[in-house]
Amino acid sequence: MKTARFRTASLLVLVLATSRIAVGQTMVPKLDMEGRRGDVARLAKERALEKFNAADSDKDGRISRSEAEEHLPYFAEKFNERDKNGDGFLSWEEYVGHDRWPR
Numbered sequence: 001m002k003t004a005r006f007r008t009a010s011l012l013v014l015v016l017a018t019s020r021i022a023v024g025q026t027m028v029p030k031l032d033m034e035g036r037r038g039d040v041a042r043l044a045k046e047r048a049l050e051k052f053n054a055a056d057s058d059k060d061g062r063i064s065r066s067e068a069e070e071h072l073p074y075f076a077e078k079f080n081e082r083d084k085n086g087d088g089f090l091s092w093e094e095y096v097g098h099d100r101w102p103r
């Protein structure tokens, strides 16, 4: 029973993760959009960039595991998942999870 429930849960997580990747890219508003969606995107990007820069203690433009552990507990927890190319650092794109907001 326990195993079956665990499997269902894992599968659900997988499905959610996959659909988020598929939907994620197109749902994220671009920075040059006009109107409210663009405003939200620009504001959200500024906030995200502030956090990213604040966490990037050594200012090399990427977040190491120890920087994440120190400043971004959520990202530290999901580090391997977020680090798409597995280089041990979170790039700006890996940090925001898409490539629609160039730094």
Ligand SMILES: [Ca+2]
Binding pocket: 055, 056, 057, 058, 059, 060, 061, 062, 063, 064, 067
């Ligand atoms: Ca860094």
Ligand SMILES: [Ca+2]
Binding pocket: 083, 084, 085, 086, 087, 088, 089, 090, 091, 094
């Ligand atoms: Ca990386």
